[in-house]
Amino acid sequence: MRINATLINLFHVCKRQMWLHAQGIRMEHTSQVVAEGKLIGDTSYQSRAQKYTELQIGNIKIDYYDAKNKVVHEIKKSDRVEYAHLAQVKYYIYVLKEHGIEGVTAILEYPKMRQSQVVEFEEGDDELVLKWVDEVKGLISQEKCPPLIKKSLCRTCSYFEFCYSGELPEELI
Template sequence: MNITATHINLYHVCRRELWLHANGIRMEHTSDVVAEGKLIGELSYPERSERYTEIEIDGVKIDFYDARNRVVHEVKKSDSVENAHIAQVKYYLYKLRQHGVDGATGIVEYPKLRQRELVELREEDVEAIKDWEIDISGIIYGDICPPVIHSKICRRCSYYDFCYVDEDTY
């Protein structure tokens, strides 16, 4: 199984969700939060699909890539800047570099915040990404699902009912 940008994102958010997702247990189709995120991505920049290219490298799909300026655009519905989003875009840049596209940068866009975060790939990021890939492989091929993380983010997660089915309250 190729490691995808979704795996990278989930690795930084919840290793349990990473394991479940990678092992075919998908709950996103039941989530209003996921549906809202897709809608924000589609409606915030309607002209984007005409101007930018969707590319796939080693199973990693970049929805909006400006090939002329070598810029990856990633839209997030979140109302906060998150490390997982930055990590995901760094992974895109890493995959581009592996395929001969040097000097690409990324922009994570938060329409709800009216904010943008510039993302660059540094050499120390490359080493970290290699470590992430090793850790992710260990998690997704592991026989045991990681434990529930009991975080405030759990309440909005599409896996909430799955993870807390035996819990009285959280």
């Protein structure tokens, strides 16, 4: 599987979640939280679809890209800023750089909190992103599923039932 921004994001949330996603095991359709997030993404900034363009380049697809100002706009349903979000947009900027688009920044937008955060690509970020990519590649090539993290975020994870109901095949646990 090619590394993509979703895997980079999930790598920073839960390595088990990232591994399951990479194996094509999807539970999003059962998750109220995911449905709510999609609704927020679809309705929070409807006008932006007219202002910004969708950009598909390499292995990334950016829904809202301001080509004139070279800004990636990423909407998050979360009610807190998470490092995983920052990692995701840094990965976008890294891929854009690899395709010759320099000087890109990103804005993480949090409609629930009515907040936004500017993300710059800083010195050392190339190495940082490459390190994440290497680690993601290593993890998804493993045959065994990484262990449960047993944190509060499990409650809102789309894999909650999957992880805690013993449905995972014995050999993967």
